[in-house]
Each structure stands twice: as C-alpha cells, then as structure tokens.
Amino acid sequence: MSVKSAVRVLRIFELLSANKNGLSIKEISVQLGIPQSSTSELVKTLVEENYVMGKGQQHYLLGPRLIPIGHAAMESLDLAALGTEALEDLMRVVEETVFMATLVDQELVYLAKIDSNRSIRTSAYLGGKKPLYCTGLGKAYLAFMPEKEKELYLQETILQPITDGTITDKDELKRKLAHYFDQGFSIDDEENEDGLYCLAAPVFGAAGNMEAAISVAGPKQRMIKQKERIVDQLKQTAQLLSDKLGY
Structure with a gap:
C-alpha cells in the first residue's frame, strides 16, 4: 500500500x-x-x-x-543488462536475431546480440563496431539525430560501398533518413551484408536523447514475409526500454 x-x-x-x-x-x-x-x-x-x-x-x-x-541512478542503469529480458522476449516472438547497439565516437558499438535457433551468420559481434550510414541500427541513430549533428556527420563521412546495396549518394540517404524518422524505424536492405535485411528502432533516455537502438535481422525473404509483425513487436520493445530509461 x-x-x-x-x-x-x-x-x-x-x-x-x-x-x-x-x-x-x-x-x-x-x-x-x-x-x-x-x-x-x-x-x-x-x-x-x-x-x-x-x-x-x-x-x-x-x-x-x-x-x-x-x-x-543513471550510472546504475546498464543498458545491456536492462534490455536483456525484453530483447530475449522479442527474439522468441519474431524468431530472428536481435541486436542492441549504442553510439560511440560516431560509430555503432554492439551491446547485445540475442541469437534465435535459426539465426544466420553475421559479422556483428559484442563490442564490435560498424558504420552508421549502412546499418539499420546506425541509420536509426542518424534518422533521430539533431539536424546539426547529422549534417556534420554527413559532411565528414565518405559513404564507401560495403555491398552492392549500400547507399553512397548523400542526398538519397538524407531522403531515406527523413522517411525513417516519419515511420519510426529504419531499414538496412542488404546494405552492410549480402542477404541480410534489418529493421531497427530508437531507444530514448530520460533526457530525450537516444541511448541505444535495437534491431531484428535475418534473411531478406524471411524478414519481408513478416515485416509488419516484426515492426510492431520491434517498436513495442523499443518503447518498453525507453520507459525503463525514464523517457
């Protein structure tokens, strides 16, 4: 009481x-x-x-x-530990690999990876780094980043092709990011690894800033078949984690 x-x-x-x-x-x-x-x-x-x-x-x-x-209170909030249960629940529902990453010095750093029993091979690993412009998690950060920071990043970054699907035109990337912001999630369509399709959503903290991004990744054909369901579950999990962080 x-x-x-x-x-x-x-x-x-x-x-x-x-x-x-x-x-x-x-x-x-x-x-x-x-x-x-x-x-x-x-x-x-x-x-x-x-x-x-x-x-x-x-x-x-x-x-x-x-x-x-x-x-x-902020120091006691370990993002990976805080999110593990929710990420595991998400993985069980969508039956695909689930990731959490954060932003460190303009690069994506992986904090968590939850494999499903049908996970595909990926180069992402805990503590590993990836560029922002060609990953679902990274583009979630770019989509919700303050405009000045986003412009500075795009001015300083060369969009090198990682796969045939990598977006290397900055104007096209800006259009995509604006669309991702409007819909509340981002997409990596084989832009970082061939065959891998990724959907990612932002996680916000108490101050209103992005603290992390979470994603679901798997083979493109399999992901597309259940895209709507995955997006719904992904956004629900992102909201749950944001709530836990005091957003």
Whole structure:
C-alpha cells in the first residue's frame, strides 16, 4: 500500500521536472489535485532539505540535492543488462536475431546480440563496431539525430560501398533518413551484408536523447514475409526500454 505523502512528493518531482521555469504552490496544487495547504507544507519541507529551491515570485524548481541522486541512478542503469529480458522476449516472438547497439565516437558499438535457433551468420559481434550510414541500427541513430549533428556527420563521412546495396549518394540517404524518422524505424536492405535485411528502432533516455537502438535481422525473404509483425513487436520493445530509461 502506497503512503499518500510519499506519492505526492514523487508527483511534485515529476511535475517540476516537466516545468523547467518553475511553478507556484497554487499551480502545483491545481495540477496535482492536492489541497494547497498540504502542497505548501510538502514544498516547504523539500526546500528545507534542498530537494526543491525557490525562484523569485514564489516559484519553485528542482533542487541541487537531486543532482547526485540522478547521476547515481543513471550510472546504475546498464543498458545491456536492462534490455536483456525484453530483447530475449522479442527474439522468441519474431524468431530472428536481435541486436542492441549504442553510439560511440560516431560509430555503432554492439551491446547485445540475442541469437534465435535459426539465426544466420553475421559479422556483428559484442563490442564490435560498424558504420552508421549502412546499418539499420546506425541509420536509426542518424534518422533521430539533431539536424546539426547529422549534417556534420554527413559532411565528414565518405559513404564507401560495403555491398552492392549500400547507399553512397548523400542526398538519397538524407531522403531515406527523413522517411525513417516519419515511420519510426529504419531499414538496412542488404546494405552492410549480402542477404541480410534489418529493421531497427530508437531507444530514448530520460533526457530525450537516444541511448541505444535495437534491431531484428535475418534473411531478406524471411524478414519481408513478416515485416509488419516484426515492426510492431520491434517498436513495442523499443518503447518498453525507453520507459525503463525514464523517457
């Protein structure tokens, strides 16, 4: 059974985190449906303990004592460990190989690989690196990357052909990335390895930034046959992981 005052404190933290310019006691009270007198007492205690701080005109913001707590929470979130169960569930449903990767120095680094009992051979391995422009996971990053970062990446990167399917024209790649952003997932159509078709989706963290991307990969013909189902399951898993990271 939850303790009412504790729940109210948590809701105040959540509300203030979404209102960076601060809120008054009355605004907090109205938005949370808490009596103004109770709200005032809770906020007063939080201010005294430095979990909340005042900002002119009786507006309140999250306080400095929450900073080390937030950092400790972020450090304790191991992406691969956090996602293992969800990735294994995804693999069992789609019966294809599932990957998780993150971005390190403008390259894709694989954090997890969950093989199915009918997995095909692939050059991807844990800790291995791949380019962004020719992989489903990498193009998920590019599709959801801030425009300035994306432009800088494309200016500095030579789109070398890895297979006959690799996109080497930057304007074509930009069009594809815009489409991937709109549909919420990216596609690698034999662009990094012959015969391999990959669908990938972004995973977001509490700050709204991409923390990882996850994908399902397999033989093109087999993947195409169940593409709609895979996309649905992939996006659900990406949302689940984003929720776990506080997005």
